[in-house]
Amino acid sequence: MGIEQVGTLGIILGVISQFWPVWLALAIVLVLSVMFKRRLGLYGQLFDSGVGIAGVMICLFWLFTAIFADTVAPFAPLQQFPLLKDAMPGSIEPGSGKIFLFGGDKLARDVFSRMVHGSRIVLVIAPAATLFALMVGTTLGLPAGYYGGRIDTVLSFLANLVLAFPVILLFYLLVTPGIMDTAIPYWMAGIFFIFPIIFFCTLFYTRFRRRPQLLAVQLALTILIGGWIYAGLVFNADPLGIISIRPNELNIFVAVVFASSPGVFRIVRGLVMDIKTRDYVAAAQTRGENPWYIMLWEILPNARGPLIVDVCLRIGYTTILLGTLGYFGLGLAPESPDWGTGIKESSRLLRLYIHPALPPVLALMSFVLGLNLLADALREQSLKD
Template sequence: MATAEQTAGDQLPSPPATSTSRWQRLGTQLGLFRRSRIALVGLCLVGFWVVVALFADNCLVTPACYAGIVRGDDITTWATSDEYRSWLSRYSPVEQFRGRTREGPSWDHWLGTDTRGRDIWARLAHGSRLILTLAPLSVMVALLIGGTLGLLAGYYGGMVDEVTMRILDAIIAFPQILLYLVIIASFGASATNVLIAITIAGAPGIARLVRGLTLDIKTRDYVAAAQTQGERSWYIMVFEILPNARGPIIIDSMLRVGYAVFSIGTLGFLGLGLPPPSPDWGSIVQAGRSSIQAGRPWEALWGSLAIAMVVVGLNLIADGMSEETRRYR
């Protein structure tokens, strides 16, 4: 063992080489968007809303605004304070223009105004910040919980596998929308409860995926070699199995972020998302639904288009990654 450690230490690259190697690996990963037009289109769709979310106002330089991201009721206080500065959004998402309700696109209001005279573009811009915060965060928490359960169930098998998977199967048996309704109706509509609902609904599917990958990878020779060397189970799971399963997990997570965006929009449409006056995209569509028959579809149209752009973009990125993975098999 000492000889092996010395040999490994002798083979460690120098700091400059390590830095160069990291940049090369990053360039190789980003090369996906040069090789795959599908992934590039998806990146442009999602990247547009990422830029809008970052620069909708001066949130990047004023930490107080992050309270409005977590709790929708605080966004009114932030958006009407003296510290608020509009950048890409031009207006505050809660600012009302009297006498200018349900107007179409114009120079003053690029996408028109809603039923309360608020600028639709400003609400979409600030709503993108909510969507692109809650959706990835909920998937990350679901990935942490579901990935851990799936890894343990697949590696140990036996009773651990049986008990874990039966519990997760019971959760999967519920339709997701029904599970959302039960959780949020029980605890109330808030950003935290939306995150919990999406996490609970998504963790079982991630656990099943990770379990299947673990069952396959643990039979490989390098895992058997690690077991022969006396490595601990947690080391084998974290440093041998998990890195070799990251490809399918990343692709699945990208798809799940899209599903989470759609789910947040659905909950907002049903009135179970973020409480008003939060600029939740689903609530924007729901509020504009009554104006469609009156010949003013702007509010519902732009809200639906925003959700579709993010969901389709994430799916295209996942398709491009999957395509590149199959190409090099």
């Protein structure tokens, strides 16, 4: 007995209907953003251009898809249906009557559900790793650009040393099983993940050092929350059980931070070297302000425009790198529904069955496109400011 199928129109309507919570969330955000865009600062200004609206909507589409993945996806990402191995798009699962909207893969799993659940992996690892790289690069780039001299020479040499390695080769060395099974990733994670705690402690100290009671509260919260996240990420010892990261995901996380931090460092260093010659910095120095206060509260806010643009682009680069690693079978588990692994699994039978490869490819392309459009819109706004 053959498997029943729906037509092209049925597939299109099925996809649209499955994304109903995403469309609803997008509509609410769009209406509220347009209504209050004059009060939303830089975010509101993005809705003055078509490029900005497109970038925001595409990025929010995948964000809401990741949030509502359990509702959007009709099946679990690892659920198998033997009768639907390599099933064509629109095939109906006999037991539940649900549709394999994008067909089945070689292990009889729903391609649409795996694409949807794969967005969770990408939208957790790529932005989080990029933000940690931003913390590391910023914390080291500020003193290098402000002080110069030996500090700048040593830090710049280390950054250039990392940048001299080909990125793919560097990732391959960091996430191969021989390295993954050692303590090296955990030592690197222990070093990198301490930077956000140092950054925020310094930030609050320079701002509130003359108000000891408020400073004590700020430092206590920073150490408490930072220590909780640090214990969960580095030692997988979150007492609440909220933060949990598998060893292979930790290795990829560390590799992204290690490879991206030097680029952020160079950008921050260059911006600081330019901004520190401005009059308002000289005025702060004349007032006798602490150098770290000047770096964090006078220079860094005025460098936020280029840094925000770089973060958007860097998340896109990280997404592509995650897809590349997944394609080569490095880092994430073989059964992972991430987009790179999906492309790898479907590429082996590409001449016979092309449909399993298209959804993860288009998902990755669209998300990176949205980030690039968002970065272009942010760049235009920063030039106007």
